[in-house]
Amino acid sequence: NAGVTQTPKFQVLKTGQSMTLQCAQDMNHNSMYWYRQDPGMGLRLIYYSASEGTTDKGEVPNGYNVSRLNKREFSLRLESAAPSQTSVYFCASSEPLEKLFFGSGTQLSVL
Amino acid sequence: DQQVKQNSPSLSVQEGRISILNCDYTNSMFDYFLWYKKYPAEGPTFLISISSIKDKNEDGRFTVFLNKSAKHLSLHIVPSQPGDSAVYFCAAKGTDSSYKLIFGSGTRLLVRP
Numbered sequence: 767n768a769g770v771t772q773t774p775k776f777q778v779l780k781t782g783q784s785m786t787l788q789c790a791q792d793m794n795h796n797s798m799y800w801y802r803q804d805p806g807m808g809l810r811l812i813y814y815s816a817s818e819g820t821t822d823k824g825e826v827p828n829g830y831n832v833s834r835l836n837k838r839e840f841s842l843r844l845e846s847a848a849p850s851q852t853s854v855y856f857c858a859s860s861e862p863l864e865k866l867f868f869g870s871g872t873q874l875s876v877l
Numbered sequence: 878d879q880q881v882k883q884n885s886p887s888l889s890v891q892e893g894r895i896s897i898l899n900c901d902y903t904n905s906m907f908d909y910f911l912w913y914k915k916y917p918a919e920g921p922t923f924l925i926s927i928s929s930i931k932d933k934n935e936d937g938r939f940t941v942f943l944n945k946s947a948k949h950l951s952l953h954i955v956p957s958q959p960g961d962s963a964v965y966f967c968a969a970k971g972t973d974s975s976y977k978l979i980f981g982s983g984t985r986l987l988v989r990p
């Protein structure tokens with residue numbers, strides 16, 4: 767009954783450090799997504815993977831990289847964290863044209 | 878420029894009354910609209926959706942109305958309950974890319990007992 771699982775739940779980084787946010791889904795969905803949520807901005811799409819083996823840029827991809835490791839897992843990497851990347855990050859999955867199922871989020875602070 | 882706009886950051890309603898949350902969009906290529914509900918420290922959860930070929934969709938206490946000519950949709954909650962207190966996001970999907978869901982900035986609803 768897990769759905770979409772994100773790790774870690776909280777993270778504090780110093781400017782310039784790198785880290786990877788992990789996401790896994792157990793619903794056998796083909797599509798996976800990474801969003802960030804900022805006050806007054808709603809949810810903005812960073813990257814998405816329409817199906818295993820493909821990834822595409824969303825609205826705000828700069829400063830991020832992604833890997834669709836297999837059908838279940840989709841990771842988001844910050845190579846050199848910046849304070850502007852302080853945000854809440856959500857992973858989601860879906861079948862194409864269907865509603866998204868979200869994880870519970872990762873709160874990231876970059877000092 | 879935001880393609881999906883929720884101009885009211887917050888709304889306060891008495892329990893039992895109607896809550897109306899509004900959403901405007903600018904992209905005429907959008908053909909499918911969704912509402913998500915988010916509680917603190919949780920991810921958004923799907924609430925209700927509507928296709929552009931319809932002007933109304935109902936699910937229990939929740940009804941979404943779509944006015945294509947005005948590029949406007951609204952979510953009605955009747956009757957409102959304290960458990961409905963949450964942030965509500967409007968989202969839209971376009972014919973040009975079925976994978977990209979564009980979200981509004983959200984409206985925080987408080988239902989007062």
